[in-house]
Amino acid sequence: MSDVQASRSRRLRLGGASLHKLSAVATLVLLIVAFSFTSPAFFSVNNGLTVLLQTAVIGLLAIGMTMVIITGGIDLSVGSVLALSGVVTGLAIKAGMPVIPGMGLGIVTGAACGAINGLIITKMRITPFVATLGMMMIARGLALQLTGAAPISRLGDSFGQLGNGSFFRVVEMQANGFPKVIFPGIPYPAVLLLVVALLGAYILSRRQIGRHILSVGSHEEAARLSGVNVTRTKVWAYTASGALAGLAGMVLMSRLVTVQPNEGVMYELDAIAAAVIGGASLMGGVGSISGSMIGAFIIGVLRNGLNMAGTSAFIQQIIIGIVVIGAVYIDQIRNRN
Secondary structure (H helix, E strand, O other): OOHHHHHHHHHHHHHHHHHHHHHHHHHHHHHHHHHHHHOOOOOOHHHHHHHHHHHHHHHHHHHHHHHHHHOOOOOOOHHHHHHHHHHHHHHHHHOOOOHHHHHHHHHHHHHHHHHHHHHHHHHOOOOHHHHHHHHHHHHHHHHHHHHOOOOEOOOOHHHHHHHHOEEOOEEEEOOOOOEEEEEOOEEHHHHHHHHHHHHHHHHHHHOHHHHHHHHHHHOHHHHHHOOOOHHHHHHHHHHHHHHHHHHHHHHHHHHHOOEOOOOOOOHHHHHHHHHHHOOOOOOOOOOOHHHHHHHHHHHHHHHHHHHHOOOOHHHHHHHHHHHHHHHHHHHHHHHHO
């Protein structure tokens, strides 16, 4: 394929991705309207904040996954890396390290796992599916081995601040001496997701590394001939995915105020689903952070609405699976056209 043909193909795929994003927005609106009829509490403030909290972890994973998918790769290890990062943080805090440096160590652990993924893929020429599948097993095994498959608890109240704190919380003391929550506030994880999403969108659209990620996914050989360091670009994308998995682990474990080495199972599928539903192409070269955020909220609203409707967890898995298959099928049709 010539550079002209590659450029034309990318423009067509971007146009298809824009339509895909619009359809994702329409789907999100329809889900909200439909679930508002199934439960009167769906539109309550508390439930809206619950959706934000549930979506924050998926959204953070989806941002990193989007960057990897744009390069034409995949990262199946994010759920296990999330758990390992949480375990490293929990053990560090138990050993006497302050909470913030401990969380930083957990994020660094996630970034290191991502960097190893990138190096295995670029230097050893192993396909992303196999490389990240191996890391998924290694990270999960390490998390279970380091803890003996037992949770790490009693980490202190400060450990729970990130996952359970909020801005602008309004509490009023009643005459009986008990506090009454007037406004629960905006959760820290929701604000963190917004900041990371804006930063990710800025990197993809405004920074050189973002343009390199897009060019590598569009046509790797053409990008190489144009002077793009393909190895460094891929390693950067996988490192970012690992770091965000570590950050998501901090948010999730902080919400639980306990480190669970079994957490994060199947989270990689939610992240992939969010990215693909939002318009990222599994063929590479196309995707956006805004689209992935829409996809993450579709997954979050769908799970929340089904929970409120009393749908069993097993049926929820079936429905999410159908949604993923449908999104990938639409992506294939878009690429063929």
